[in-house]
Amino acid sequence: xxxxxxxxxxxxxxxxxxxxxxxxxxxxxxxxxxxxxxxxxxxxxxxxxxxxxxxxxxxxxxxxxxxxxxxxxxxxxxxxxxxxxxxxxxxxxxxxxx
Numbered sequence: 001x002x003x004x005x006x007x008x009x010x011x012x013x014x015x016x017x018x019x020x021x022x023x024x025x026x027x028x029x030x031x032x033x034x035x036x037x038x039x040x041x042x043x044x045x046x047x048x049x050x051x052x053x054x055x056x057x058x059x060x061x062x063x064x065x066x067x068x069x070x071x072x073x074x075x076x077x078x079x080x081x082x083x084x085x086x087x088x089x090x091x092x093x094x095x096x097x098x
Contacts, residue, residue: 001034001035002014002028002034002035002036002037003037003092003095005088005092006083007088008085008086008088009083009084009085009086009088010083010084010088010091010092010095011072011081011082011083012037012058012081012082012083012084012095013031013033013034013035013036013037013079013080013081014036014037014038014039014054014058014079014080014081014082015029015031015036015037015038015039015078015079015080016039016040016041016045016050016051016054016078016080017038017039017040017041017078018041018043018044018045018050018078019041019042019043019044019045020040020041020042021040022040023040023041023042023053023057024039024040024057025037025038025039025057025058025061025098026038026039026040027098028098031079036079037058037098039054039057039058041053041054041057048075051071051075051080052066054071054080054082055069055070055071055082056069058082058084059084061094061098062084062091062094062095063094064084064086064091068084068085068086069082069083069084070082070083070085071083
């Protein structure tokens, strides 16, 4: 599972591919530490543009405002942890359907 509930938020392990030809969520992919959610974004990895696009894509997928999603670890890496704040139970239900 690529996500877990942490207090009043949900942490999601993601792998972001900047400058992707086909942007969007691509499902879970294997990683050395378990699974990650693959997200393709058309933006380049410059000035945090890919991070913002990945946060917006995840927010749209779970039905929350983009301001509720932030990169909590790995901002300069393709492998990141994003934190979604809000109703953790509702967010977990949305993530389980991805």
